[in-house]
Amino acid sequence: MKTIRIKHPHAKIDFPEMVIALGFFDGVHKGHKEVILTAKKEAMKRQLKCGVMTFFPHPKEVLRKEKKVNYLTSLNKKEELMFQLEIDYLIIIEFNEDFSDLNPQQFVDRYLIDFNIKHVVAGFDYSYGRLGKGTMETLPFHSRNKLTYTIVGKVEENGEKISSTSIRKALSVGNLDKVTNFLGRYYETDGVVVEGEQRGRQIGFPTANIASTNQTFIPDNGVYIVKIQINNQWLPAVCNVGYKPTFHDKNKMDLTIEVHILNYSKDIYGQKVKIQWIQKMRNEVKFESVNDLVNQLKKDVFNAKYFFQTSE
Template sequence: MALGFFDGVHLGHQSLLKKTKRIAEKDNLKFTVMTFDPHPNDVIKLEKDWRYLTPLALKIERLAAIGVDKLFVIKFNLSFASLLPSDFIKQYVLGLQAKHIVVGFDFTFGNKAQGTADYLQKMSKNNPFDVTVISKQVHNDEKISSTLIRKIVRDGDVHLVPYYMGHHFQIKGVVYSSNRHKHEKKKNMEIYTGNKYILPAPGVYSVEIKNRNRTCHGLFIRYGSSRRNDEISGQIIEMLKGGVVEEVTVKFLKQIHFESESQCSSNFKEVMK
């Protein structure tokens, strides 16, 4: 069983999960994962507007794609956060009959994060489970972490994300094509992503848009204002008829930078036609 929050299911997480899968196959065990929801910062630091690289539904999709046999999603609340590390092991390791635990080198658990990878290894000596600890994964001498990737996205440097996640940053959103837009022949439509996803800095982004059966390239206009919804354009969007609501997946390829303010203004107007 792999333990972790796994926001983004980035390359560091993937290394840990693949190791867990290999151990499970070798020992003829189920490949299981335990994760938590919501983020501990949401509960402990009361950061109620916490944004995710992969909200829970998308994280579940990513874990399923890796081949997880069974997933435990533990509700992270104050009661869970206050568990003694020894009680965590009793309930969630021994209680689930886990035979082999796999964690990252910096994994912590239990009251005030007193439980560590070293503590797990120590406890395994007198209990019927083994522990494997995955070392730090780096790129350009930087630790691959969800915190770092969130900063990269927030800064608008979405072209760097594949070096840390193994693929482009993507979100799911709902596009609504209103009759007003249809009459105006407007090619850009508003996109609603809810309040769970982290989103890149304001600007214009080259994106890949996918719905159930089509994929195309387009533009994502990020306003970053509570008074104006973000907009998206592309062939799929242009095909929507008035009143249609459709979920799309948006893959961010790169931010489009303009050489001068006047070029930015003229190009932005062209984008918005």
């Protein structure tokens, strides 16, 4: 797979004739995969290359001037998942104000026809061009019938549309079973190990304090069964997301992500890590005493160990 990063306005780029899947693809969930795999089938049928065209940053950050959008997949993770789907080209367009000003006709001319695209695949609700006024139904008009297209319908699970929005909602309440089901894999976030308060070590449960990176969406506050990747090795762990209410006033604390790695004692300060979110065990609560907290942490570790022993 070749990854091509493009900033508008771009210089001429020579692409082979290609079928392209269009979308933002945040999460690369089952619905997104259906679009991409449909593009692959169309490319094989036509004996053409297959590509995916996506955009970064999220249009909301540019058009609504929102300071931050929390993504389901970092750009690196998105690229990794596209590679696993075995496409030929990943085209990443830098979404900026100039690009957002392109009308539908200009987008089709400069980013589809000029890129040697012959067939377009997108979801039923995909739109393009300024204010999203271009749709798949208008594509023949804007391409002067130079392009054909395939629309992929809703992909549903138990009557609910699989979407990035529904996955965010599930993460916001800690429903990891639904998240895993909609993604077709465990949810992952990136981070780096930073120095914390050392409080976990003092009570017999040392933790790695993780500073989240890449603007990834963090699940709801609570205690989770997770895996953490250190030096390309996945290790079983328990993770607490929240404000440590037993020790702090929530209103005076920043959100913390603390991971207790099972049967592990190495120094990993400064290391880049990934967290794989598997199952929520309980909500974060304020305990009456440190003793009560320690007793609960023992139960959490026992439950996590039992989970890993019986599921692998």
